[in-house]
Amino acid sequence: MHTFAYVRPTTVAEAVAILDAGGRDARVLAGGTDLVIRLRDGSATPTTVIDLKRIADLRPGVREEGGRLTISATTVMTDVAADPLVRRHFPALAEAAAVVGSVQIRNRATLGGNVCNASPAADTATPLLVFDATVVAEGPGGTRRIAIDDFFVRSGVTTLQRGELVTAIELPIPAVATGSAHVRRTRRRGHDLASVTLSVRVDALGVTRFAYGSVGPRPVLAVDDTGVLADPAVPAEARSAILERMFADASPSPRSMRASPAYRLAMLRVLGARALRSAIEQLAAGSD
Amino acid sequence: MAETHRIEVTVNGLPRMLEVPPHHTLLDVLRDDLRLTGAKECCLVGECGACTVIVDGRTVDSCLVLAVEADGCEITTVEGLAQDGSLDPLQRAFLDEGAAQCGFCIPGQLMAAHALLAGNPHPTVAEIQEGLAGNLCRCGSYLQITDAVLATAAEGTRR
Ligand SMILES: Cc1cc2nc3c(=O)[nH]c(=O)nc-3n(C[C@H](O)[C@H](O)[C@H](O)COP(=O)(O)OP(=O)(O)OC[C@H]3O[C@@H](n4cnc5c(N)ncnc54)[C@H](O)[C@@H]3O)c2cc1C
Numbered sequence: 001m002h003t004f005a006y007v008r009p010t011t012v013a014e015a016v017a018i019l020d021a022g023g024r025d026a027r028v029l030a031g032g033t034d035l036v037i038r039l040r041d042g043s044a045t046p047t048t049v050i051d052l053k054r055i056a057d058l059r060p061g062v063r064e065e066g067g068r069l070t071i072s073a074t075t076v077m078t079d080v081a082a083d084p085l086v087r088r089h090f091p092a093l094a095e096a097a098a099v100v101g102s103v104q105i106r107n108r109a110t111l112g113g114n115v116c117n118a119s120p121a122a123d124t125a126t127p128l129l130v131f132d133a134t135v136v137a138e139g140p141g142g143t144r145r146i147a148i149d150d151f152f153v154r155s156g157v158t159t160l161q162r163g164e165l166v167t168a169i170e171l172p173i174p175a176v177a178t179g180s181a182h183v184r185r186t187r188r189r190g191h192d193l194a195s196v197t198l199s200v201r202v203d204a205l206g207v208t209r210f211a212y213g214s215v216g217p218r219p220v221l222a223v224d225d226t227g228v229l230a231d232p233a234v235p236a237e238a239r240s241a242i243l244e245r246m247f248a249d250a251s252p253s254p255r256s257m258r259a260s261p262a263y264r265l266a267m268l269r270v271l272g273a274r275a276l277r278s279a280i281e282q283l284a285a286g287s288d
Numbered sequence: 289m290a291e292t293h294r295i296e297v298t299v300n301g302l303p304r305m306l307e308v309p310p311h312h313t314l315l316d317v318l319r320d321d322l323r324l325t326g327a328k329e330c331c332l333v334g335e336c337g338a339c340t341v342i343v344d345g346r347t348v349d350s351c352l353v354l355a356v357e358a359d360g361c362e363i364t365t366v367e368g369l370a371q372d373g374s375l376d377p378l379q380r381a382f383l384d385e386g387a388a389q390c391g392f393c394i395p396g397q398l399m400a401a402h403a404l405l406a407g408n409p410h411p412t413v414a415e416i417q418e419g420l421a422g423n424l425c426r427c428g429s430y431l432q433i434t435d436a437v438l439a440t441a442a443e444g445t446r447r
Contacts, residue, residue, distance in 0.1 A: 006310035102422025107346040
């Protein structure tokens with residue numbers, strides 16, 4: 001590994017100042033499960049590495065406030081998956097956090113790192129999209145709230161600006177009953193990113209939100225507000241046209257080592273139908 | 289040469305003060321500076337689990353943790369499992385069940401299993417498989433490893 005200066009700021013303001021001064025040569029370190037690999041293989045060569053884990057205002061945790069959950073960016077997947085508030089209000093996010101890598105990875109991998117790394121296969125990206133999350137960023141110009149759908153650009157690239165870091169993810173607690181699920185296809189459990197990730201959320205008003213990843217340069221959100229998909233009584237033929245429209249933005253790369261485009265597109269439909277069934281069942285069970 | 293950092297860690301119950309360069313991993317420091325060679329260097333990308341150690345009660349792949357990040361932490365390596373010269377029940381069960389073939393992955397498997405049992409003293413087979421999913425065994429001793437964890441859990445009940 002090449003060497004670098006390691007800094008451990010104690011306030012967000014200090015971290016932002018160092019990040020802004022360093023520009024492209026400075027890099028934020030959270031759990032390191034992406035960054036340390038890149039430092040070692042030389043695909044990231046920062047001269048300054050800024051560790052976020054000793055910043056008092058960035059302590060990991062989940063809190064409920066003003067009708068929303070705020071998850072600190074440094075919260076690790078193990079804790080996101082186990083959090084009672086996340087499990088109650090956002091089951092698909094808890095499910096997604098619980099399948100990231102292995103126990104060892106989940107004990108380090110943070111929610112903030114997962115979104116900032118912006119892998120098209122990031123497991124938490126799709127639940128955050130269906131739950132309409134907001135990314136809270138702190139930078140030289142102050143605080144910015146970015147809708148998660150406006151955050152991802154392509155692998156490794158987000159709309160964060162120079163000097164900005166993510167402090168938290170906010171999730172509005174749904175005002176109506178909802179059901180949600182997260183599913184994925186992997187080659188091997190515990191050791192690989194998924195070849196398809198998909199989350200779905202249905203609500204009592206009949207709105208269905210799908211998000212899927214690993215089938216294009218960034219995760220995609222698609223919304224059906226006709227009420228058709230959320231209604232289990234609608235016959236399969238009537239749904240299939242709408243489902244096709246939902247998946248129209250999938251454009252898997254032919255160069256991927258994980259799976260062919262044809263396989264991914266086929267699996268997207270299988271997983272979509274499966275997740276939708278679970279979400280509808282959950283919604284029905286919850287409103288009993 | 290990069291500036292080094294002074295860190296204080298507790299390793300297997302002993303306080304240690306170390307000078308570490310920022311780009312050395314916890315695995316480097318355990319093996320090369322502290323001569324604790326139980327944790328193995330293998331894939332270096334967090335996939336095989338051979339470098340698993342416990343930091344503040346949680347398993348990590350020590351190849352993905354910078355040593356300087358561990359400042360102030362309590363670390364347990366496989367060398368810390370045996371107490372007063374006698375093997376930990378989990379180590380004994382691995383021997384009894386023939387779970388160790390070549391042995392290379394075993395320190396990591398032991399640490400993952402140790403942390404699993406600490407949080408869940410009576411895991412199901414599925415929970416053992418999930419708890420140890422981050423530890424590869426190229427000899428394919430997964431059945432024996434699972435049996436060893438089950439046997440340790442059962443023995444824990446008897447004692
Ligand atoms: C073996 C293995 C298996 C994996 N499996 C999965 C999987 O199944 N699903 C999945 O989604 N991912 C997986 N990953 C990828 C990785 O674990 C996740 O993306 C993780 O959430 C990254 O978080 P981190 O805290 O480790 O990020 P880091 O490595 O610390 O950082 C990642 C990137 O984000 C930036 N960053 C981090 N935090 C912030 C912040 N608060 N503000 C601004 N920038 C920030 C860093 O500068 C860096 O560029 C796996 C990784 C490994 C090694």
